[in-house]
Amino acid sequence: MAKWQTVLQSFGIKAKDKVAIMLNNCPEWVFAEQAALSLGAIVVPLYTNDRPGNIAFILTDADISILIIKNDKQTDFLEQISTELQKLSAIITLETSHKDSLDTASSGSHAGEIMLPTYYYQDKITGKHHSCLEYNSNPDDLNHCLYIGHYRETKGCHAQPSEYSL
């Protein structure tokens, strides 16, 4: 968890910023969540199999700063909504199979046709000391924003997801 605090702090995450997590169940999901909460940030969970249109809507509507994903295979999927991704401070991946392209992106160049601000999380923690900070939070502070999709059976189309705050 302390390592994830270091990662988020390296991108300037502070209280009230929103961090989206698009991962399957894994320990890193919890570490990233706890790290964000301990900095006073707000966690926005995303379904890994959601439609790109829904992800784009949530990223914009919630004003997400950081998006955490598993690997750059998801980046390929997310390139369909590259306009919305450009508004993020960074996309952080847990693993990479195309390290070269991520290094290129992190140095400010573009990977392929679309520039994605993508960083491999291990690159942000190597050689650094990790100590945990705890934001002096209030019990009434916002912790999570959940977006729930609705399906309109009568019209046979998806509506935009609705936000619920916890």
Added chain:
Amino acid sequence: MKEYNISHPVIKPITPGSAVSLSGLFFNRVKATPDKIAYHYYDLVSKTWKNLTWSEAYK
């Protein structure tokens, strides 16, 4: 019938007042039971189930 281990130490409950927030609850739990298992998960690389203690989760 389930057999209880009466020598097992009783963990003092973490109250909402002491935790205050979800991250406070996490920090309190790390302090209270650092060597207890926090997560039991399947590692896709080694294809085995692994444990993680609260102190390991903190790092």
